[in-house]
Amino acid sequence: MDQDRDGGVDVSALTLADLEAMDRDDPLRTLREAFTLPDGVVYLDGNSLGALPRETPARLQQVAAEQWGRDLISSWTAHDWIGAPQRVGDKIARLIGAGPGEVVVSDSTSVNLFKLLAAACRLRPGRPVILSEPANFPNDLYVAQGLQGLGIGRIELQLVPADRIEAAIDERVAVVLLTHVHYKSGAVHDMARITARAHARGALTLWDLSHSTGAVPVDLSAAQADFAVGCGYKYLNGGPGAPAYLFVARRHQAATTSPITGWLGHARPFDFVDDYAPAPGIERFLAGTPPILGIAALEVGVDLMLRADPQCLVDKSRALSGLFVALVESRCAGQSLELASPRDAQDRGSHVAFRHAQAHAVIQALIGRGVIGDFRAPDLMRFGFAPLYNRHADIWHAVQILRDVLQTAAWDRPEFKRPCAVT
Numbered sequence: 210m211d212q213d214r215d216g217g218v219d220v221s222a223l224t225l226a227d228l229e230a231m232d233r234d235d236p237l238r239t240l241r242e243a244f245t246l247p248d249g250v251v252y253l254d255g256n257s258l259g260a261l262p263r264e265t266p267a268r269l270q271q272v273a274a275e276q277w278g279r280d281l282i283s284s285w286t287a288h289d290w291i292g293a294p295q296r297v298g299d300k301i302a303r304l305i306g307a308g309p310g311e312v313v314v315s316d317s318t319s320v321n322l323f324k325l326l327a328a329a330c331r332l333r334p335g336r337p338v339i340l341s342e343p344a345n346f347p348n349d350l351y352v353a354q355g356l357q358g359l360g361i362g363r364i365e366l367q368l369v370p371a372d373r374i375e376a377a378i379d380e381r382v383a384v385v386l387l388t389h390v391h392y393k394s395g396a397v398h399d400m401a402r403i404t405a406r407a408h409a410r411g412a413l414t415l416w417d418l419s420h421s422t423g424a425v426p427v428d429l430s431a432a433q434a435d436f437a438v439g440c441g442y443k444y445l446n447g448g449p450g451a452p453a454y455l456f457v458a459r460r461h462q463a464a465t466t467s468p469i470t471g472w473l474g475h476a477r478p479f480d481f482v483d484d485y486a487p488a489p490g491i492e493r494f495l496a497g498t499p500p501i502l503g504i505a506a507l508e509v510g511v512d513l514m515l516r517a518d519p520q521c522l523v524d525k526s527r528a529l530s531g532l533f534v535a536l537v538e539s540r541c542a543g544q545s546l547e548l549a550s551p552r553d554a555q556d557r558g559s560h561v562a563f564r565h566a567q568a569h570a571v572i573q574a575l576i577g578r579g580v581i582g583d584f585r586a587p588d589l590m591r592f593g594f595a596p597l598y599n600r601h602a603d604i605w606h607a608v609q610i611l612r613d614v615l616q617t618a619a620w621d622r623p624e625f626k627r628p629c630a631v632t
């Protein structure tokens with residue numbers, strides 16, 4: 210495939226056979242076999258809920274039946290349940306350029322955000338501002354608003370457009386809170402540059418890596434990032450509601466504390482003393498008992514991701530999304546679609562969004578035909594490309610069906626226009 214100067218791909222002469230040939234040459238092709246995907250479905254929503262690894266049901270059965278069922282409570286030590294958050298955290302660390310002991314698996318992304326935002330604000334006591342961007346993933350703004358609402362010290366949430374973030378970092382900013390890959394557009398922030406700017410102004414950075422890990426290059430150490438959080442159920446394929454992870458740079462660990470001072474973050478939880486004393490390292494950001502079955506499923510997904518060459522992952526992710534954009538723009542021309550993601554693959558994550566006035570109905574019609582993407586209000590269709598299991602030929606089929614749905618107005622039916630509780 211030829212890459213145009215603007216990042217576009219010339220697909221005029223491309224055939225399905227060409228894409229099938231690319232799949233045969235794909236260095237990641239054997240990893241697709243490690244997933245259970247239904248026949249006849251093109252799954253382009255792994256950026257929301259990753260697919261099921263084949264090994265996960267057996268691993269869950271093993272942990273439940275052989276460990277929980279047979280060894281009962283002794284499993285905490287016999288099967289190192291107690292060390293699972295750190296063990297899997299260390300594995301995730303390898304995917305995001307962090308060192309051992311800098312990442313731990315715990316809670317949800319939302320709860321981890323709360324813990325690290327509070328920790329960051331405490332590290333910069335004279336500075337009231339949490340700086341973020343409007344239309345950041347709303348959850349992250351809500352969590353910041355919740356912290357603000359506690360009324361402990363003065364905290365202000367300041368939102369400035371992405372292109373003005375760096376200029377807005379001043380001596381009032383405690384922490385810059387950004388989603389590295391934007392959840393709608395897929396636009397990527399320059400983590401190293403924003404972090405350097407924040408540090409030059411005495412501020413800290415907290416990165417939400419939910420749409421990044423396993424999809425785009427992330428190197429927290431090289432960027433000198435301070436804090437990060439991320440989801441386990443997207444590209445890491447940990448399953449619905451999988452536990453999340455958090456990163457605290459080693460240089461900050463001794464001086465930061467979690468606002469949720471739970472017993473498993475205590476230095477000696479089994480001394481059962483009345484007063485809290487934080488554990489020496491990243492463990493201080495644990496709170497309560499870890500969800501062992503959830504971590505077991507997450508570990509299967511993380512182990513699979515670790516089997517892939519990181520450069521192959523990034524190359525394939527860019528190739529798939531580039532191909533999708535180019536095919537949609539050529540095959541669906543005149544159908545009132547507008548690309549709502551950066552055109553250059555280097556500037557976006559592994560999902561792309563197209564704007565369409567009937568986006569919700571079109572997505573529902575696509576799902577009805579086995580092409581699963583999602584809708585983000587008010588008018589975006591979002592398609593994610595998981596390099597571990599999506600194939601080049603999937604893109605071809607998805608675009609053929611999208612073209613048909615648009616050309617025949619197959620979306621224009623009452624059942625596709627009904628509001629859904631989850632989009």
Ligand SMILES: Cc1ncc(COP(=O)(O)O)c(C=O)c1O
Pocket residue numbers: 257317318319320346348349388392417419420440453
């Ligand atoms: C950027 C981002 N942050 C956080 C979350 C969700 O966090 P939680 O797992 O706590 O619901 C999502 C979920 O889609 C997300 O896209």
